[in-house]
Amino acid sequence: MTSPVPQNHPVPAALQPPRGPVPNAPALSIRGLAKSFGGRIAVNGISLDVPAGSFYGLVGPNGAGKTTTLSMATGLLRPDYGQVAVHGVDVWAQPLQAKRLMGILPDGVRLFDRLTGGQLVTYAGLLRGMDRQTVAARVADLLRALDLAKDAGTLVVDYSAGMTKKIALAAAQTHAPRLLVLDEPYEAVDPVSAANIRDILHDYVSSGGTVIVSSHVMDLVQRMCDHVAVIAQGNVLAAGAVDEVRGGASLEDRFVELVGGRNQTEGLEWLRTS
Numbered sequence: 001m002t003s004p005v006p007q008n009h010p011v012p013a014a015l016q017p018p019r020g021p022v023p024n025a026p027a028l029s030i031r032g033l034a035k036s037f038g039g040r041i042a043v044n045g046i047s048l049d050v051p052a053g054s055f056y057g058l059v060g061p062n063g064a065g066k067t068t069t070l071s072m073a074t075g076l077l078r079p080d081y082g083q084v085a086v087h088g089v090d091v092w093a094q095p096l097q098a099k100r101l102m103g104i105l106p107d108g109v110r111l112f113d114r115l116t117g118g119q120l121v122t123y124a125g126l127l128r129g130m131d132r133q134t135v136a137a138r139v140a141d142l143l144r145a146l147d148l149a150k151d152a153g154t155l156v157v158d159y160s161a162g163m164t165k166k167i168a169l170a171a172a173q174t175h176a177p178r179l180l181v182l183d184e185p186y187e188a189v190d191p192v193s194a195a196n197i198r199d200i201l202h203d204y205v206s207s208g209g210t211v212i213v214s215s216h217v218m219d220l221v222q223r224m225c226d227h228v229a230v231i232a233q234g235n236v237l238a239a240g241a242v243d244e245v246r247g248g249a250s251l252e253d254r255f256v257e258l259v260g261g262r263n264q265t266e267g268l269e270w271l272r273t274s
């Protein structure tokens, strides 16, 4: 005797057959994402849609929850609650399919810095299952575009902070992802390299890719991004097209207005020299 098959019984997401990207789905869809550390809320049920083909800025004061949100969105940190999908693919139920679609530049994550820059980017490509010939060609292209070709044979541990940022960016791009998630990509990067990175990212977006960047530099986000979300204390304060969010003011002024927290300098009289 067979046991009755329950009608309309949902199949757990982890047991469903792998699903590819869903046409017209947002590049990144976040629903009710939450995380606490030791009872302290870092991300408080954030929901956001990042349209495919957008250049999306994520801004917020120190400790707002940007890195925590991006880490959960990219499968690096398990959320307490909430769902994340990349082009319709659930990041936590189908991590392999989702991660194929993403290139990630995490903030503060250690690289294999005893490899040379060239080896590190090659390793990133091989890890993605690409053949050696394609990897070699892409590594050469990326190192040239990021002005690191002459440093390809130097150990990453001997790179400056900005060079390290650039080599990590190259490693995130070898498999030609559809979504790039970049946590503070311009930190410590010189202005010429920053302009080169901006050009690469703009070309990438023009050809249909999506970029999410977190940054503290409002002027840069205003010039570079078409969409922005302002988060503070783990909540989204405003999100949408940059021009809508800033509403005629500069993004910086709007940010300060939304976030508040300008401190007076009283109490630091001892620091004044006259």
Ligand SMILES: Nc1ncnc2c1ncn2[C@@H]1O[C@H](COP(=O)(O)OP(=O)(O)OP(=O)(O)O)[C@@H](O)[C@H]1O
Residues within 6 Å of the ligand: 037, 041, 042, 060, 061, 062, 063, 064, 065, 066, 067, 068, 069
């Ligand atoms: N691993 C952790 N353990 C404990 N608390 C953490 C951890 N990671 C983050 N937090 C806390 O969560 C909050 C959000 O931190 P998060 O790094 O996401 O902020 P952020 O917006 O990226 O900040 P910043 O702009 O300074 O990089 C902070 O209060 C931080 O102290």
